[in-house]
Amino acid sequence: MEMTSMARKRSFGFIAAALVAAGATVAICCGEAGNSLPAQAGVSGATSRPLDVLSTAKPWLTAIPGGPKALRGKVVVVNFWTYSCINSLRAMPYLRAWSERYANKGLVVVGVHTPEFQFEHDPARVRLATRQLDVRYPNLQDNHYAVWQRFANQGWPGFYFIDANGQVRDYRIGEGDYASAEQLIRKLLAEAGHDPSSLPLASVKGIGIEAEADWADLKSPEAYVGYEKAKNFRSPGGLRKDVSAGNAAASLPLNNWDLAGKWTVGREFATLDGSAGAIRYRFHARDVHLVLGGPPDGRPVRYRVKIDGAAPGRDHGADIDAEGWGEVKEDRLYQLVRQRSVTNDRTITVEVSRPGLRAYVFTFG
Template identity: 35%
Template sequence: MKLKTVLPLALALAATLTCGAAETEGEPMPGNLAPEIPTYGPERWINSEPLTMEALRGRLVLVDFWEYTCVNCLRTLPYLREWNRRYGDLGLVIIGVHDPEFGFGRERKNVERAVEELGIDWPVLLDNDFELWRRYANNWWPRKILINPEGVIIHDHIGEGGYGKTEEVIQEEIAELNPGVELPPIMEPVNPHDRPGAVCFPATPELYAGYARGRYGHAVEMDREARYEPMTPHDVHRAYLEGDWRVEEGRLLHVSLADPPGDRVVIRCRATEVNAVLHPELGGSYRVYVDVDGMPVAKDDAGADVKWDEEGSSFVEVDAGRMYRLLDAPTYADRELALYATGDGFGLYAFTFGACVEAPGE
């Protein structure tokens, strides 16, 4: 699990939060009556009119606490999509409760875009004030809570994993709601890393770009523009700045025009997968060049968002505030990854990592 503290930019209360891949049973929620959903207007709902637990009595409800830049949440979506397809017409209602970690995640247009791009067609509540989050005494992204037709919590799972058990509980309830219904076999693992025999190595913990939670290998100036000189060697699990930057509480901003790009953020990490949460602070879009160990990202190691220009340099095109997939390598290694700024619209919030490899023979 990775501890997260929501900053004032995203939440007006101080709380310790977790976004992690570990498979964990929840606090002793099962057996309790599910809290009522706060009374929000239609502007707080996507794909639905406002819902209440009272109105959903008689249905099986899956409450999914998620955040659209959280890599662990994104990895659970194939299962949610399939459960919705399989059981949505048989009484299952999924409610995605979106609690934003970063300021741009509070904007409806950004969540709407993510919902569309991610293929989410179930109701999504914009829980920007973390009201429903607090009613469940939650501290985690993702978290899945099943509520039976009587409004009682019957299953609670934190983090990734546990998909088979969750679907078993869904099927038990669906069978009671639909006597005689034929149900499909429990889903096979969708993600290769969910399959038996997959090996997960120790990954670099999440690296934040703001000074409140950042782990830099050097001192940073807070809330002011500063020039940072290159330094070596680079310690693992640390970030380093070169060039003109402004480090704020929850983000890092590039503050000069860099043409050709030379100002950069360097991280040394141990991982198979590297992602970055980026945002175009001035609107529009901008290009961020990426290299690994001083070379363009190899096609076999590239994350889904990486492209290459005519000269073979690798980059991502940042056109929205979201998580960008930079590296998805088949092997675990100690790597040095650099992001090069090409303008002053560069906004970096965090790096996330994965370190699992498929089972031998897959």
């Protein structure tokens, strides 16, 4: 999901280029600074006919008025996103603003929901997420990465800027640099004969979970819980694939985590098997999020969050109260912490007293 800023900027292009050249599908969520990459034509395997790709893709969760053929002659922004990715969520205010501001000037924003986790394949869940996020522009479900691969996309969020002649003029991977992206949109609209100069630039300020990250004081990268991508696990005995076990570590260095209680660690997530358990992470960030899911029976799961062993108080996130209590009712990203004071190294503990809870990934802001 997120990568720390400087390391991401240095490594992203080399990793992505190597994997694309090898024919692999690159799938990472990218944070601040919105890597502005070379023109799309320079990416091996990328489509030169993006509107043709969209015209044959399906299913559409929110249809394009007039159908995909109505995109001909329009300026189009294609956004690859997934609803559990905090980087995708923080981009939403800008996409909504562009769609609303420039629709009458010939702009169409198209979302392509390409899932990271298995639960995000469910159309009902994606539709619920789009309603909760107030996403009104057209959205396509790309469960099998067909559109992703035709665009040679490399991460979430991905932005592709298509001119009125159907050519990709530029693309960006990751958050940030929204002012220059909007200037590009305005340039493409002017070229198409729809001069937007009478309109001021959009004034956007994300609120709640969509608020911009505190990049200057963000020192924690994402941390996956499933064994496929897990790092820095500190429970004694290490991370054991598909084994039900977990004991808290004696101490946690920064950006390390552990499990307490009986957990089975699968490829994507860890599941609590016992009647009580906890997951801890030592972090340095304003915000802490955790992607969570409930048991198959659909019953809500209560959990409690502590920061350095105490209730979070005024530092609670949107999905818990000041005492730290929250409830998993659906599979999604939960905001557990938003610190209102000085950011220091701290330990978050998520305590659960019912089996079946699934933990996927910590992300920060």
